[in-house]
Amino acid sequence: MKGQPVINTADLMPLAARIPRVSVKLNGKDRLGALKVRFGIGRDNYAVTPGLYKVGNPDSRSEVLVSANYKLSFDMLRKNLESLDVWILVIDTNGVNVWCAAGKGNFGTDNVVKSIRNASLEHIVSHRSILLPQLSASGIAAHKVKEQTGFRPLFGPVQAKDIKAFIGAGHKATPEMRKVSFPMKERAKLVPVDFMYQKYNLLIILASVFILSGLDRTGFLFSKMWGTSLFPILNILSAYIAGIVLAPVFLPFIPFRMFALKGAFGDYWLPFS
Amino acid sequence: MKTMQYLKNVVTLKLNADLCTGCGMCVLVCPHAVFGIANGKARILDIDDCMECGACSNNCRTGAIYVKAGVGCAAGIINGILNGTEPSCDCTKGNKSNCC
Structure with missing residues (x-):
């Protein structure tokens, strides 16, 4: 077999077919992991591999939601996506959540631009928009992402639980969805x-x-x-x-x-x- | 958003109405609902609501908004005081121990 190029059969599949699918249901391991990081156990290394993921059966017209690679953030997002068919683009924020990573510029313009390119997003979807969590706005300049990639970032609601309503209303957030709160709970x-x-x-x-x-x-x-x-x-x-x-x-x-x-x-x- | 106010008259937020095109991006991204639109221009509703996150100035195409934004992290501010540097929580890969 010398000189024969080795072909990985996975490479022959369409790009979109190779993307892993994640569940919208959190299992016992996810919940135990969340409990552990809440108690500071392994909190510095609770990360998701950056890249593109499927939820349900997305196609070229489906929404692209952008998230941080802190697993607690990622889990919070996916558990709120039941019955939706969407793509999740996880960017590398060093395992830090959206708000903290945005404040430091890590969940920032350059990183999002890089992730869009690495994921070849233009070949996955036919539309040219991405949904970003609102709290990433302190790190991301929407107009710069548009200029550099052609993808228009839309800032979604502050909380993942409002995403369905936001998408259902045609990308419209109520004023309440745009405000942060920090209640006792x-x-x-x-x-x-x-x-x-x-x-x-x-x-x-x-x-x-x-x-x-x-x-x-x-x-x-x-x-x-x-x-x-x-x-x-x-x-x-x-x-x-x-x-x-x-x-x-x-x-x-x-x-x-x-x-x-x-x-x-x-x-x-x-x-x- | 009165409940989110803390100190009065300390916010660095500035809006230059001459440069504003009234696109409304600042209204959209502000998590404390500091901005409104009136007569085709952005307007600061209550400056003391601002927490200086920088989302508005970062997303203002015409540079009409200035705010001195910090890292937004109490641990970062304490690190800054202890080390005599600008606030930084240093949540980078090699230095996880200092992360907030």
């Missing part, structure tokens, strides 16, 4: 990851307090450790919990506008009240 979701963020520092401090409590003028007394360290340990723990759980969840209800005063009130008064 969403703020509470951030508690576990913040709690885990400084866990080692917390443990080191608590352990040091515990050990130092054994010190006595006569030497080191093991019997003294519990009695002396109990109150300081409880105190540090409650301050940690106040800062990470109570402050974000009850932020609008904590008095004072200045952040420093809010923090002082939240962290020092709430644990004792």
